[in-house]
Amino acid sequence: MVQETGSISLPQKRYYRQRAHSNPIADHCFDYPAHPDDVDWQEMYPNITSDQCVEFADIGCGYGGFLVTLGEMFPDRFAIGLEIRVKVSDYVMDRIKALRTLHPGKYNNIACLRTNAMKYLPNYFRKAQLDKMFFLYPDPHFKRAKHKWRIINQALLSEYAYVLRKGGLVYTMTDVEDLHKWIVLHMEQHPLYERLPSDEEKADPITPKLYQSSEEGAKVVRNKGDHFLAIFRRI
Amino acid sequence: MTTLFYAEPELVIALNTKVIFVNPNDLQIFKEIEIPKDLTKVGLKAPKGIADADGEGGSEQSKETKKTKEVKPELPSILHVEVSPDHCLCAITTAGQKAVLLYQCRPEHAKLVSVRPLARASSALTFSKDSKVLLVTDKSGDCYKYDCVNFEEEPKLLLGHLSIVYDVLWTPDSKYIITCDRDDKIRITNYPETYDIHGYCLGHKEFVSGVAFLSEDTIVSISGDKTLRIWNFISGKEKSKIDLPAPALRLCLRPKSENKFEAAVLLYQPDESVGIYEITNSGEGQWLIEELTKLNYPDVIISNICFVNERLYATGIVDECFSLKISNIADSQQIISTDWIDMIEERFRSEVWKPEDVSAWFKKRYDNVSDYLERKKRRIEEKQK
Ligand SMILES: C[S@@+](CC[C@H](N)C(=O)[O-])C[C@H]1O[C@@H](n2cnc3c(N)ncnc32)[C@H](O)[C@@H]1O
Numbered sequence: 001m002v003q004e005t006g007s008i009s010l011p012q013k014r015y016y017r018q019r020a021h022s023n024p025i026a027d028h029c030f031d032y033p034a035h036p037d038d039v040d041w042q043e044m045y046p047n048i049t050s051d052q053c054v055e056f057a058d059i060g061c062g063y064g065g066f067l068v069t070l071g072e073m074f075p076d077r078f079a080i081g082l083e084i085r086v087k088v089s090d091y092v093m094d095r096i097k098a099l100r101t102l103h104p105g106k107y108n109n110i111a112c113l114r115t116n117a118m119k120y121l122p123n124y125f126r127k128a129q130l131d132k133m134f135f136l137y138p139d140p141h142f143k144r145a146k147h148k149w150r151i152i153n154q155a156l157l158s159e160y161a162y163v164l165r166k167g168g169l170v171y172t173m174t175d176v177e178d179l180h181k182w183i184v185l186h187m188e189q190h191p192l193y194e195r196l197p198s199d200e201e202k203a204d205p206i207t208p209k210l211y212q213s214s215e216e217g218a219k220v221v222r223n224k225g226d227h228f229l230a231i232f233r234r235i
Numbered sequence: 236m237t238t239l240f241y242a243e244p245e246l247v248i249a250l251n252t253k254v255i256f257v258n259p260n261d262l263q264i265f266k267e268i269e270i271p272k273d274l275t276k277v278g279l280k281a282p283k284g285i286a287d288a289d290g291e292g293g294s295e296q297s298k299e300t301k302k303t304k305e306v307k308p309e310l311p312s313i314l315h316v317e318v319s320p321d322h323c324l325c326a327i328t329t330a331g332q333k334a335v336l337l338y339q340c341r342p343e344h345a346k347l348v349s350v351r352p353l354a355r356a357s358s359a360l361t362f363s364k365d366s367k368v369l370l371v372t373d374k375s376g377d378c379y380k381y382d383c384v385n386f387e388e389e390p391k392l393l394l395g396h397l398s399i400v401y402d403v404l405w406t407p408d409s410k411y412i413i414t415c416d417r418d419d420k421i422r423i424t425n426y427p428e429t430y431d432i433h434g435y436c437l438g439h440k441e442f443v444s445g446v447a448f449l450s451e452d453t454i455v456s457i458s459g460d461k462t463l464r465i466w467n468f469i470s471g472k473e474k475s476k477i478d479l480p481a482p483a484l485r486l487c488l489r490p491k492s493e494n495k496f497e498a499a500v501l502l503y504q505p506d507e508s509v510g511i512y513e514i515t516n517s518g519e520g521q522w523l524i525e526e527l528t529k530l531n532y533p534d535v536i537i538s539n540i541c542f543v544n545e546r547l548y549a550t551g552i553v554d555e556c557f558s559l560k561i562s563n564i565a566d567s568q569q570i571i572s573t574d575w576i577d578m579i580e581e582r583f584r585s586e587v588w589k590p591e592d593v594s595a596w597f598k599k600r601y602d603n604v605s606d607y608l609e610r611k612k613r614r615i616e617e618k619q620k
Contacts, residue, residue: 015614034419035437086607114604119397119418122435148375155377155395158424162432191430 010098013063016091032120039124044111045078054078055131057163059117060138060151062215064092068099069213070134071110073206077131081112089114118156121163128165132206135183137216140176152183154190161192164234169196172230173210175220180228193232201231237557237588239539239550240487242318246543247325248550248579249316250557251586254327255579259543262575264582268325268345274311274332282333282352314357319366324383326369328357335371335381335390349386354379358399364407372400378414378429393429396422401444402486404454413454413468415443417596421456423468436466438473442596445486449496453522455514457483457500459597463512465522475522477512480529481505484593489542494518497527497564499540499547503593507531509540509547511564530562536590544568552590557583 033039041048056074058067061081070079083089092112099107115124141149152172160170170193172183187193201207211217211227220227238249246259254268271277309331317326318340325338325345333356337349355373362369362383369381376396382388398417405412405426411433415421421436421443441459449455452469459482465475485501494516502508507529515523535551535558542548545565551558559579561571 015611034440086604090607090611122420123437127432127434153395154392155397158394158430158432161430162434191428 010102011091011094013091016063016087030115030120032115032123034123036122036124036126036129041078044080044113045108047108048078052078053129054080054125055129056080056134057082057117057121057125057130057132058134058136060084060135061092061112062137063088064095064112065218066134066136066209066214067092067110067112068095068107069209070206071107073209075106075109077109079110081110082115082117083112084114084116086114118151121159125163127162128168130163131165131168133160133164133168133170134210135170135172136210136214137174137220138172138179140174140179142178150179150182152186154186157186157190157193161190161234166234168234169204170232170234171206171210172232173214173217174228175216175225177226177228180230184230187230187232192235194235196231196233201229204231207231237539237550238313238316239541239548240316240318241541241543241548242322245318246541246548247316247318248559249313249327250550250583250588251312252310253583253586254313254316254325255582257579259546259548260569260571262571262579266340266343266345268327268338270311270313270327270329270336271347272310274329274334274336274350277347278350279332279334280352282354315360317360317362317369319362319369319383320364321366324362324366326360326362326381326383328353328360328371330356335369337369337381337383337386349383351381351386351390354390358401359403361403361405363405363409365409370403370405370412372403372414374399376400376416378403378412393426394422394424396420401442402446404446404448406448406451408451411468413446415446415456417442417598419443419458419460421446421454421466421468423471434468434471436464436468436471436473438464438476441482441598444484444596447486447488447498449488449514449522450516453516453520455486455488455496455498457486459483459503463498463500463524465514465524467520474520475524477524477526479510480507482597484596485538485540487541489544497542499542501537501540501549508537509549511547528564532560535560538590546571552588555587555589556580557586557588 055077056079058081061067061083064081067081089112138151174180240247245256248255252270256265311329311332314328314330325340327336333353335351335353338345339348355375357371357373359372367384369383372378376398378394379390380393381390396416400414400416403414412424412426419439423433425431425433439458439460443456443458446454446456452467454468455465457463461479463477481502483500487499489497491497496514498512500510509530511527513525513527537549537551539550545568547562549560559576
C-alpha cells in the first residue's frame with residue numbers, strides 16, 4: 001500500500017475521481033485575484049523571478065499529463081494548468097509536489113490552479129502575456145442549449161485573444177469530429193486567429209505529444225479512435 | 236421594473252406598459268406611451284437572426300430548436316427605456332413578448348416605428364452619440380447592436396460576457412464600449428472591432444452595478460463590494476476609491492461645475508438608502524471623492540434614482556405600488572407640491588409592482604473545497620494508523 005503523506009510516490013488517481021462535468025457558468029467557491037498584480041506566482045513556482053511570467057496555459061488540464069510533458073520539453077518556460085474540478089486539480093497539485101520531491105530541481109516550472117478558465121483568465125494574466133494556450137480534449141457539451149458552456153465559443157475567443165500575444169499559438173485537439181468542426185469554424189470566423197497550414201501543424205515539436213501525453217489522448221490512442229488537431233495563430 | 240431618467244427637459248418614468256414624459260418642475264405630463272398589448276400584431280417575429288447569437292453558425296441542430304422559438308402569448312411589459320441623444324427616438328425593451336421597440340418622438344406624441352425581437356431579457360441600453368445605433372445588453376451577458384437608421388436591420392451580436400451585464404457605456408467618439416458584469420469586471424471593448432478587447436478595469440470584488448463617464452478617459456463605477464472607484468479606462472488603472480456603507484446597486488451622476496460631479500448611489504438595505512458623493516478632478520489625473528450626505532427613504536423600496544439639477548428623484552415601491560420621492564439636495568430648490576406627486580402616482584395606481592430580489596446579484600459562494608479537503612485529511616490519517 002502506498003502512503004500519501006511524507007512519501008515520495010505519485011498520488012493515485014482513484015482517490016481523485018470526480019463527476020465529469022461541472023457547470024462553468026454557475027457560481028463556484030473560487031478565490032480568485034481581483035487583478036493580475038495580486039497573484040503570488042512565487043507560491044506556485046519557487047524559482048520564478050519578478051521579470052519572468054507564465055507563458056503557457058493548459059486550459060482544462062485534467063490530470064495534468066500533458067502539463068508535465070510541457071514542463072519537461074520547455075525547462076525554462078513557465079506553464080500553468082487550469083482545472084475547474086476540485087479533486088482533479090488537487091490531484092495535479094499533489095502530483096507536481098511529488099515530482100518535485102522525486103526529482104529535485106525539476107518540475108519547478110509547472111503548476112496547477114483550480115479556477116474557471118471561462119471566467120477568470122483576465123484576473124490572472126495580463127494582456128498579451130501568454131505565448132501558447134492548449135485546449136486538449138475539451139468537454140464536448142453536445143446539446144445545443146449547453147453550447148455556451150463550450151470552452152471555445154465566439155465570445156470567449158476574444159478573451160483568449162486578449163491574454164495571448166500576437167504570434168502566440170492555440171492548440172486544439174479532440175476526438176469528437178463535430179466539436180473539431182465547431183472549433184475550426186469559430187476560430188476561422190474570428191478575425192484575430194488564423195489556422196496554421198497542416199505541414200506547419202505537423203512540424204511543430206509539440207504535436208506528437210498531444211496524442212500521448214494527455215490522459216484523454218492516450219485513451220483515444222488505446223481505443224484506436226480518430227484525433228482531430230488544429231493549431232491557430234493569434235494575429 | 237421601472238425606469239427613471241432625465242432627458243432634458245423631460246423626466247421619463249416607465250412601469251409595466253406605460254411610459255410618461257413629464258416636466259420635472261411641475262410634473263405636468265408632456266406625453267405618454269402605452270405599448271401594444273400584443274406585439275405580434277405590430278409585427279414582432281420570432282428571433283431568427285438572434286437564434287445564431289450563441290455562436291451557432293447555422294448548424295444542423297438549429298432546425299430542431301426553431302419551433303420552440305415562437306413568440307409567446309404573454310403580455311409584454313417594459314424592462315428598459317432610453318431616449319436618443321437627439322431626442323428623436325425612444326427605445327423600449329420588453330419582457331413577456333421580448334422585443335426592442337423604437338418610437339419616433341415629437342414634443343406631444345410618439346409613434347411606433349420599429350419592432351424587433353430581443354433574444355433574452357435586457358439589462359441595460361445605450362445609444363451612440365449620433366443616435367444612429369442602440370446597444371442592448373442582456374441577462375446572459377451578450378451585447379447586441381440595433382441599427383436605428385434602418386429599422387428593419389437584424390440585431391447583431393457584438394460581444395459577450397459570461398454573466399449578466401449590469402450597465403453599458405459608449406464613448407462619444409464611438410471607439411470604446413464599456414460594459415460591467417456580475418463577475419466583478421469592467422470590460423473595455425474596441426468598436427467597431429468588438430472582437431478585440433482593449434482591456435479591463437479590475438479591482439472590484441463583487442458585481443459592478445453601474446458605470447458613468449467623468450471625462451473622455453475616466454469613468455466612475457460602483458459595486459456590491461461596497462466601493463465606488465474611479466478609473467482611467469484607457470490604461471485600466473484605478474485612480475481613486477471610497478468605501479460605501481453598503482453594497483451599491485445604482486449610480487447616477489451630474490456635472491456640478493467644470494471639475495466637479497455629484498454622484499448618487501443607491502445602496503442595498505441600509506437605513507439611509509442613497510449616498511450623495513462629490514467627485515472633484517484636482518488636475519493631472521487626480522480625483523477626490525467626498526461624501527456629502529445620505530438620504531433616507533423609510534418604508535419605500537427604492538429601485539431607481541436620477542438627478543434633475545439639484546433635486547434627486549427616486550422611484551420605489553410601497554405595498555406593491557409605485558411611489559415617487561423628490562429630495563432637494565440644495566436648500567435653494569423650490570419644494571414640489573405633494574399634490575403633483577400624487578397625480579403622478581395616481582397614473583400608475585393600477586399597476587402591481589413587485590420588487591426585484593437583489594440578493595440574487597451576489598455570488599452564492601458554496602464551499603465545495605473544504606469538505607473535500609477534510610475528507611482527504613481523514614483518509615490520510617486513517618492510513619497512517
Ligand atoms: C475531457 S477533460 C480533458 C483533460 C485533459 N486536457 C486531457 O487531455 O486529458 C476536460 C477537462 O476540462 C475541465 N474544464 C471544463 N471546463 C473548465 C473550465 N471552465 N475551466 C477549467 N477547467 C475546465 C474539466 O474539468 C476536465 O477536467
